[in-house]
Amino acid sequence: MTEPIIEAASVGFAYRAGVPALTDVSLAVHGGRGVALVGESGAGKTTLLRLLLGLARPTTGEIRFDGAPLHRGRLRDYRRGVQTVFQDPYSSLDPRQRVDRIVAEPLRGLGVATGRAEIGARVAEALDSVGLPADAATRYPHEFSGGQRQRIAIARAIVCHPRVLLADEPVSALDLTTRVKIIDLLAELRATRDLTLLLVSHDLGVVATLCAHTAVLERGRIVEQGNTAAVLGAPSHPYTRRLLSSVPRLP
Numbered sequence: 530m531t532e533p534i535i536e537a538a539s540v541g542f543a544y545r546a547g548v549p550a551l552t553d554v555s556l557a558v559h560g561g562r563g564v565a566l567v568g569e570s571g572a573g574k575t576t577l578l579r580l581l582l583g584l585a586r587p588t589t590g591e592i593r594f595d596g597a598p599l600h601r602g603r604l605r606d607y608r609r610g611v612q613t614v615f616q617d618p619y620s621s622l623d624p625r626q627r628v629d630r631i632v633a634e635p636l637r638g639l640g641v642a643t644g645r646a647e648i649g650a651r652v653a654e655a656l657d658s659v660g661l662p663a664d665a666a667t668r669y670p671h672e673f674s675g676g677q678r679q680r681i682a683i684a685r686a687i688v689c690h691p692r693v694l695l696a697d698e699p700v701s702a703l704d705l706t707t708r709v710k711i712i713d714l715l716a717e718l719r720a721t722r723d724l725t726l727l728l729v730s731h732d733l734g735v736v737a738t739l740c741a742h743t744a745v746l747e748r749g750r751i752v753e754q755g756n757t758a759a760v761l762g763a764p765s766h767p768y769t770r771r772l773l774s775s776v777p778r779l780p
């Protein structure tokens with residue numbers, strides 16, 4: 530198999546000494562493959578995502594990007610290649626900024642594009658890719674619904690053509706119909722842009738739709754991981770079975 534784009538290698542992390550939030554976590558995100566991270570509240574999903582983003586450093590083990598340890602000097606390259614979408618489309622967009630400015634932020638911040646014309650063209654392309662009309666660019670976040678705001682957040686994440694999208698519960702704040710549309714959009718972007726998805730979700734239906742590989746986290750440890758159909762279809766660990774039985778509707 531090819532080298533993973535992002536890898537957590539035997540990662541441990543503690544917010545307070547003696548109270549581990551993550552223990553010996555190994556997870557590989559390969560290009561072209563959707564990876565889901567599931568687990569109950571408090572299992573350590575967000576903590577792992579923060580480490581994968583370089584926002585915190587593991588206490589033990591390491592995070593690797595293209596096979597080499599992720600350290601300060603490589604963060605800019607990393608950010609170009611790895612972008613994020615968060616759960617809440619209301620708090621993740623600055624209400625005082627116009628949509629074109631919001632979507633252009635990674636282009637400016639990472640120095641990917643500087644000229645006005647180029648930035649404008651890239652923003653227009655990103656808005657189009659997420660199914661928003663061109664005039665969305667000149668409006669403000671409060672003029673949009675929750676689903677449309679999440680499209681804006683996704684446009685911002687894909688504007689610099691990243692290789693990986695880390696999505697932390699990207700649809701859990703949305704109503705059911707909107708959820709389905711955003712899941713369809715993520716599936717489409719994955720296919721058309723060769724985007725690799727790392728998805729944190731407690732919604733196993735979403736996971737089954739978008740990710741071929743699933744890792745189950747319980748109290749900071751990965752208790753099971755593998756092909757999604759196998760993990761969700763015939764879970765070998767009692768915790769995964771409990772997690773499945775707590776879901777009212779299965780795919």
Ligand SMILES: Nc1ncnc2c1ncn2[C@@H]1O[C@H](COP(=O)(O)OP(=O)(O)OP(=O)(O)O)[C@@H](O)[C@H]1O
Nearest residue numbers: 544545549550568569570571572573574575576577
């Ligand atoms: N800033 C912090 N300081 C101290 N402990 C923390 C902090 N953030 C998280 N924790 C603890 O680390 C553990 C893992 O939390 P984390 O937020 O990663 O879980 P999660 O799986 O993302 O949960 P949720 O689905 O509720 O977001 C929990 O025991 C939590 O209480």
